[in-house]
Amino acid sequence: MEILYDRSENTMRITLFGELDESSAESVRNSLDRNIVLSDAARVIFDFSRLSFMDSSGIGVLVGRYKKFSGRPVSFFISSPNPTVDKILKLSGIYTIMPVVETA
Amino acid sequence: MENSIKVILPAISRNEALARSIVAFFAVELDPTIDELGDIKTAVSEAVTNCIVHGYPDGRPGDIEIYADIRGDAIHIEISDSGVGIADIEAARRPFFTTAQGEERSGMGFTIMETFMDLLAVENREGGGLKVTMEKSLRRKIGVQSADASAG
Numbered sequence: 001m002e003i004l005y006d007r008s009e010n011t012m013r014i015t016l017f018g019e020l021d022e023s024s025a026e027s028v029r030n031s032l033d034r035n036i037v038l039s040d041a042a043r044v045i046f047d048f049s050r051l052s053f054m055d056s057s058g059i060g061v062l063v064g065r066y067k068k069f070s071g072r073p074v075s076f077f078i079s080s081p082n083p084t085v086d087k088i089l090k091l092s093g094i095y096t097i098m099p100v101v102e103t104a
Numbered sequence: 105m106e107n108s109i110k111v112i113l114p115a116i117s118r119n120e121a122l123a124r125s126i127v128a129f130f131a132v133e134l135d136p137t138i139d140e141l142g143d144i145k146t147a148v149s150e151a152v153t154n155c156i157v158h159g160y161p162d163g164r165p166g167d168i169e170i171y172a173d174i175r176g177d178a179i180h181i182e183i184s185d186s187g188v189g190i191a192d193i194e195a196a197r198r199p200f201f202t203t204a205q206g207e208e209r210s211g212m213g214f215t216i217m218e219t220f221m222d223l224l225a226v227e228n229r230e231g232g233g234l235k236v237t238m239e240k241s242l243r244r245k246i247g248v249q250s251a252d253a254s255a256g
Contacts, residue, residue, distance in 0.1 A: 022153045023117035029208070053124075053142075055149040056212035064208035084142030091219055092212055 001028060005035050012041035013079075013103075019053040020061070029061050033068065042074060045101055049080035058085075059092045066097050077101040107133060108173035115156045115166045115185060123170060124148040130172050131179045134242040143220040144179065144240060150213040151183040151236045158203070159187025159234055178222070178241040186233040193226050 001024045002017040014035070020028060036044060046062070048054075066076060076098040081089055089095060109130050113119045124145040131144050152168055160166040164187075171182040190196045197218070202211035218224045223239040 019121060021120050021149055022157060023120050025208075053145060053149075055146050055153065056210045056216055057153065059210035059212055060208040063210060082142070083139050084146060087143075087220070088146065088212075088216060091215065092210060 007039050010042040012039040013045045015047040017050045020058040021055050022057040025057040025061050045077045047079045054085045079103045106174045111170045113168050115160045115168050123152040136242045147217045147220045150216050155185040159185035178239050181238045184235040189228040189234050
């Protein structure tokens with residue numbers, strides 16, 4: 001899966017393209033960790049507008065990033081999931097730790 | 105005669121996308137909505153990932169058998185492996201239950217299958233392995249429309 005990182009001011013927008021499942025989870029996790037550390041951003045927005053599919057492996061990746069960066073001054077947000085992805089995110093309770101942010 | 109498919113795939117990660125796409129294509133016969141197709145793909149992905157990660161741990165080789173048929177307005181799906189099975193199925197079906205603490209697994213698999221489908225049954229197979237049975241009713245859109253038209 002392709003990931004686009006876009007840093008402006010204190011925010012890093014991370015756009016995921018394609019499908020996030022168990023087969024892609026490890027490479028996504030490694031890429032996210034490396035780039036979040038490098039960016040030193042205070043806000044990280046996961047832009048899911050181009051994510052066509054995600055299963056519970058994606059929840060594992062998101063919760064894992066939250067835990068990994070919990071001691072650091074960085075907040076996570078989620079933007080524009082499709083209805084099926086939104087259903088999983090709601091079911092998992094992830095929005096309590098990564099609120100939805102509206103983006104232009 | 106109602107349609108059915110049977111597919112056997114090696115239990116490797118890159119077959120997760122193939123497995124959910126095959127079942128989704130098969131379900132198209134029932135004229136599902138995009139959201140219903142998303143539900144089916146996600147549930148199948150969870151079941152197949154379970155086979156790969158838990159049924160055949162540590163990358164041991166094995167097969168995943170996928171069977172699906174059409175039952176009236178519902179799709180019936182069975183996903184089986186010949187792996188290690190689950191010692192305590194009741195515990196495994198609880199939300200956030202996972203045996204793989206260090207690997208960032210969410211423990212949401214069965215909860216998602218249960219929520220996204222109308223029926224979920226999980227059983228250990230005689231001789232070893234796990235069988236997951238799911239069903240989802242897909243409303244016949246044409247029937248719904250004509251009912252609306254006659255009411256209006």
